[in-house]
Amino acid sequence: MLLAFSWTIILCFVGFQYLREKQYKSEFLNAQLQLYNSHLVRAIESGASAEEFIASHEAPFDELRISIIAHSGAVVYDNMLSLDSLDNHSRRPEVAAALKSGAAYNIGRLSASDGREYFYSAMRGEKMVVRTAIPYSASLRELLEADRTFLGIMMAVSLAMSVLAFLGTRRLGKNIERLNRFAEKAEKGEPFDDDKMFPNDELGSISNHIVQLYKQWQQTIKDRDIAHEAALREEQEKIRIKRQLTNNINHELKTPVASMQVCLETLLSGINLSEEKRLELIERCYTNNERLRRLLSEASLITRMEDGSQLIDKESVIVNNIIDEIAEELQIMPEEERFDLHVDFDEPVIVGGNPSLIVSIFRNLTENAIAYSGGKNIYISLIENNESLCRIRFEDDGCGVDDKHLSRLFERFYRVDKGRSRQIGGTGLGLAIVKHAVQFHGGTIIVSNRPGGGLRFDFFLRK
Numbered sequence: 001m002l003l004a005f006s007w008t009i010i011l012c013f014v015g016f017q018y019l020r021e022k023q024y025k026s027e028f029l030n031a032q033l034q035l036y037n038s039h040l041v042r043a044i045e046s047g048a049s050a051e052e053f054i055a056s057h058e059a060p061f062d063e064l065r066i067s068i069i070a071h072s073g074a075v076v077y078d079n080m081l082s083l084d085s086l087d088n089h090s091r092r093p094e095v096a097a098a099l100k101s102g103a104a105y106n107i108g109r110l111s112a113s114d115g116r117e118y119f120y121s122a123m124r125g126e127k128m129v130v131r132t133a134i135p136y137s138a139s140l141r142e143l144l145e146a147d148r149t150f151l152g153i154m155m156a157v158s159l160a161m162s163v164l165a166f167l168g169t170r171r172l173g174k175n176i177e178r179l180n181r182f183a184e185k186a187e188k189g190e191p192f193d194d195d196k197m198f199p200n201d202e203l204g205s206i207s208n209h210i211v212q213l214y215k216q217w218q219q220t221i222k223d224r225d226i227a228h229e230a231a232l233r234e235e236q237e238k239i240r241i242k243r244q245l246t247n248n249i250n251h252e253l254k255t256p257v258a259s260m261q262v263c264l265e266t267l268l269s270g271i272n273l274s275e276e277k278r279l280e281l282i283e284r285c286y287t288n289n290e291r292l293r294r295l296l297s298e299a300s301l302i303t304r305m306e307d308g309s310q311l312i313d314k315e316s317v318i319v320n321n322i323i324d325e326i327a328e329e330l331q332i333m334p335e336e337e338r339f340d341l342h343v344d345f346d347e348p349v350i351v352g353g354n355p356s357l358i359v360s361i362f363r364n365l366t367e368n369a370i371a372y373s374g375g376k377n378i379y380i381s382l383i384e385n386n387e388s389l390c391r392i393r394f395e396d397d398g399c400g401v402d403d404k405h406l407s408r409l410f411e412r413f414y415r416v417d418k419g420r421s422r423q424i425g426g427t428g429l430g431l432a433i434v435k436h437a438v439q440f441h442g443g444t445i446i447v448s449n450r451p452g453g454g455l456r457f458d459f460f461l462r463k
Helices: 002-045 050-056 093-101 138-144 148-188 202-268 275-307 319-331 355-373 418-424 430-440
Strands: 065-070 075-078 103-110 117-124 128-135 315-318 340-344 350-353 377-385 389-396 445-449 455-462
Touching (some): 002 103, 002 128, 002 148, 050 065, 093 103, 093 117, 202 275, 275 430, 315 319, 315 355, 350 455, 355 389
Antiparallel strands (some): 065 075, 103 117, 117 128, 315 350, 377 389
């Protein structure tokens, strides 16, 4: 459309210029003839004859035909044709125009007198009209034609400009098409996967900003959806874990409750029991009651860490002091159950956390080693300590576990040897508490079999 509009303007301009140049050349030729006509008019009006003037003045063109016409239209002189063969010229266009306006010319009119084509130029005097004419030959036609070189140059320049305009508008059109495709995709909420940048111009800059904003908006929506799905999965996982925890607690409660019920029913039945048997039943009730208390306490601690971790207070905790407390507790154990604690902490370690939770990490790992490892030594080492975290290793020299059990040791109520665990009185939540306490302090914990035997727990705590 732009090219058609441009070429319409160009052709109009070239056509106008062509006609203007042709008119200019015709007027220039007419001016030369009119100069001759004016001299002839003055000579005749001063009393000289036409023959005398023609003989004494050089004609501006060869084969110049000179006619003198009365205002009535009668031809009174013609230097080429006899007067008898000439009719009234009052209706000749150039004569009629000269009588009306004083001067006129006519291009390429066919003469009714001799059948030739002439260029006529006429001028009115007081009593007559002087008309000169040049035969409209090929040379005269060529003279009056507009300069074709000018037309050629104009057309070439116009063509070159059209090509440049086409390339420019084509590039602009493609960018507008891309922007239109983007608008269609944006309207449907579809991703705009065209990674090609728009050109570095005003439209391109605006388009790039719009596309980038749209992509950022899409990414924000995508991130929001991902976060929503993750939160939904996390919530569903919490519900599943709570349901599983509830079921597991119910299952774990059955054994001690049933045992306590049997003991109490026996005591209340009125059966004569020896003092020793009575104490045994009471001690069994106490043991099962203590197991129930620990089970409920530890389940409550895990739930509190999962649901209300932001409500748990934090303060500066010196890890070295906690390890010293563990060492003192080990010292007061019976000698046959006592473990030797080997500590490799060559500097003070201070973390920001909850004292009771950090204590539960070391105490549960220690109790787990005492109850299940079958070894006699515990090793606690400081692997790394910097401004952001401390990395600690906890090991025992026991029997370890099969590799197939390692990935499940931190699961709630998971036991490698279920029968032995219940006999010892474990709740099955100790290592689960350790994992949650470590995660509460921004860390992770992994377990592996120690090369020399036993288990190795590597974990870190954020400061």
